[in-house]
Amino acid sequence: MGDDENATRRRLGHTQQGHDLSDTTQETGMDHRDLRLLDDDALERSSIVANSDMNRERRLPAYRRELGVDVLALLRGADRVVRWLDLCCGTANALFEAAHALGDRAEIVGVDLVGYFAGPPRPPGLRLVTASVTSWAPDAAFDLITCVHGLHYVGDKLGVIARAASWLTDDGLFAANFDVRSVRSVRGVRGADGAPAGRRLTAALRANGLDYDARNRRVSRRGRKEIDLRWSYLGADDRAGPNYTGQAAVVSYYAVG
Numbered sequence: 001m002g003d004d005e006n007a008t009r010r011r012l013g014h015t016q017q018g019h020d021l022s023d024t025t026q027e028t029g030m031d032h033r034d035l036r037l038l039d040d041d042a043l044e045r046s047s048i049v050a051n052s053d054m055n056r057e058r059r060l061p062a063y064r065r066e067l068g069v070d071v072l073a074l075l076r077g078a079d080r081v082v083r084w085l086d087l088c089c090g091t092a093n094a095l096f097e098a099a100h101a102l103g104d105r106a107e108i109v110g111v112d113l114v115g116y117f118a119g120p121p122r123p124p125g126l127r128l129v130t131a132s133v134t135s136w137a138p139d140a141a142f143d144l145i146t147c148v149h150g151l152h153y154v155g156d157k158l159g160v161i162a163r164a165a166s167w168l169t170d171d172g173l174f175a176a177n178f179d180v181r182s183v184r185s186v187r188g189v190r191g192a193d194g195a196p197a198g199r200r201l202t203a204a205l206r207a208n209g210l211d212y213d214a215r216n217r218r219v220s221r222r223g224r225k226e227i228d229l230r231w232s233y234l235g236a237d238d239r240a241g242p243n244y245t246g247q248a249a250v251v252s253y254y255a256v257g
């Protein structure tokens, strides 16, 4: 077993460590005695995020099903070299398929926390990066940015959505699976654990030029935009249980100004 594989297996098997954010929650006026929010380090070691059972192996047809995006048709439509970024790309099977189909007409980048990528060999137009999407940043804009069932496991989901919108070309497309119920707002919400941000978040997303498809639980944006939602990320809870996909997922807490 190589060093990379050992590192991956260590990540996939790690247990979590929590951080008590009671100071922060006191500031927001809520009783968070039972709520232990995780910071990024602890979240990325959580067994919910480093879960070896989740589906990391989707192929191109699944992108159409899950996001409503025909990746190859969209990328083939351009008369220049096109750039596709896939966040939380898993094994990157779909990216390999697109790289083989498009050859030197495409530059494709995949980013995932766990370097559990398919291959080698790796086609020349494909770059795979082991990093968190909360901290990684590209050096050029993309025509297409996707995230298939990845935000469910990210702490600062709204931060990643805002960053992705800022990485688009002027007419680029961002599309991701996203459930507004996985975001909880703290201020002004009754109950000890906060409540799903729901309509308030949907309104904030739309006011900032993002589309939210509530039926299919997708967020999207056409064209580069700097977005400032003014929601401050507090931390994440990995004990919220299964989300709409049936898999245990991460709920993210925000203070709303």
Ligand SMILES: C[S@@+](CC[C@H](N)C(=O)[O-])C[C@H]1O[C@@H](n2cnc3c(N)ncnc32)[C@H](O)[C@@H]1O
Pocket (backbone or CB within 6 Å): 049, 054, 055, 056, 057, 058, 059, 087, 088, 089, 090, 091, 111, 112, 113, 114, 131, 132, 133, 134, 147, 148, 149, 150, 153, 154, 155
């Ligand atoms: C359900 S899998 C989906 C993988 C791939 N998009 C697919 O559909 O096959 C979720 C992926 O998100 C990745 N992930 C979770 N948190 C991440 C983070 N903070 N940064 C990058 N990747 C992350 C996981 O490692 C996992 O590969």
